[in-house]
Amino acid sequence: MAKQYWLVKQEPSTYPFDKLVEERTTSWDGVRNYQARNNLQAMKKGDRVLYYHSGAGPEVVGICEVVRAAYPDPTTDDEGWVSVELKAVKRLKKPVTLEQIKREPSLAGMALLRQSRLSVQPVEQDEFARVEQLGGGRAL
DNA sequence: GCCAACGTTGGC
DNA sequence: GCCAACGTTGGC
Numbered sequence: 001m002a003k004q005y006w007l008v009k010q011e012p013s014t015y016p017f018d019k020l021v022e023e024r025t026t027s028w029d030g031v032r033n034y035q036a037r038n039n040l041q042a043m044k045k046g047d048r049v050l051y052y053h054s055g056a057g058p059e060v061v062g063i064c065e066v067v068r069a070a071y072p073d074p075t076t077d078d079e080g081w082v083s084v085e086l087k088a089v090k091r092l093k094k095p096v097t098l099e100q101i102k103r104e105p106s107l108a109g110m111a112l113l114r115q116s117r118l119s120v121q122p123v124e125q126d127e128f129a130r131v132e133q134l135g136g137g138r139a140l
Numbered sequence: 141g142c143c144a145a146c147g148t149t150g151g152c
Numbered sequence: 153g154c155c156a157a158c159g160t161t162g163g164c
Contacts, residue, residue, distance in 0.1 A: 009162090033147075054162060098163080117146060117161050 005128040006043060007050040007060070007112060008086070009119045017051045017062040021088045028120075029073045029083035036120035041070045043084050050123060050131060051088075052112070059095040060131055064088050093136030106130050 008028060010016075020026050031037055043049075043066045051062040068085035075083075101107045107130060111121040123131075 011162095035147095056163095058163070115146090116144095116163075119161085 001044060003125075004042070004044060004047045005049070005123040005125055006039065006047060006066075007052055007110075007121050007123050008064075009052045009054050009121075011055050012053040013055065017053065017088070017091065020051070020064065020086065021062070021091065025067060025085055025087045027074065027083050028086050029075045029081075031073070031083070031120060032081065033119065035118055037081060039120040039122060040082050040084055042122075043069055045069050048089070048128060049086060050128065053095075058098040060092065060101075060135065061095045062088065062091045063132065063137075090137070092132070094134075096131050096134045100134060101131070104130065104134070 015026070028040070031040060045066055045068060047066040049064045049066060050060050051064055052058070052060050064086045066084055067087045070082040070084055072079065073081040073083045098112070101110060101112065107113075107127055110123065110127055111118060115121065
C-alpha cells in the first residue's frame with residue numbers, strides 16, 4: 001500500500017518535539033476522540049507524520065515516522081482506544097507556522113485549517129511535501 | 141482571558 | 153431523536 005501522511009498535534013509544554021528527538025521513539029497514547037482514534041487505526045508502519053505544536057506560536061516543527069501500527073492504548077483498560085509508536089525523523093530547519101500555512105494557497109485544504117480541534121489528522125502527499133519544503137527540507 | 145468550534149452528556 | 157447545557161481545544 002502507498003505511504004500515507006498524517007499530522008499529530010501536541011502542546012509543547014506537554015511533550016515537545018525535542019523530547020521525542022531525545023527519546024527517539026514514543027507511544028502516541030491517551031487519544032480520546034473517535035475521529036482521531038480512527039486516524040490512528042489507519043496508520044501503517046512507515047507512514048510519515050508532521051509534528052505540530054499547538055498553543056502559543058503554533059507551528060509544524062518536525063517530521064516523524066510510524067514504527068508500529070495501532071495497538072491497544074496502554075493508558076486505559078478500555079478496549080476501544082489505541083496508540084501507535086512514533087519515531088522522530090528530523091527537525092525542520094525552519095518551523096512552518098500556522099500563519100504561513102494559512103497564507104499558502106496550496107495548503108488551504110489542509111484539515112488543520114478546516115478542523116482545528118482534531119489532534120490526529122490525515123495530510124495529502126502534496127501538502128506534506130509542501131510543508132517539508134517550506135521547512136527548509138527537500139520535497140520528498 | 142476571551143471566544144468560536146465542536147464533542148459529550150443528559151433530560152425529555 | 154432532539155436539543156440545551158456544559159466541557160475541552162486551540163487560536164488570538
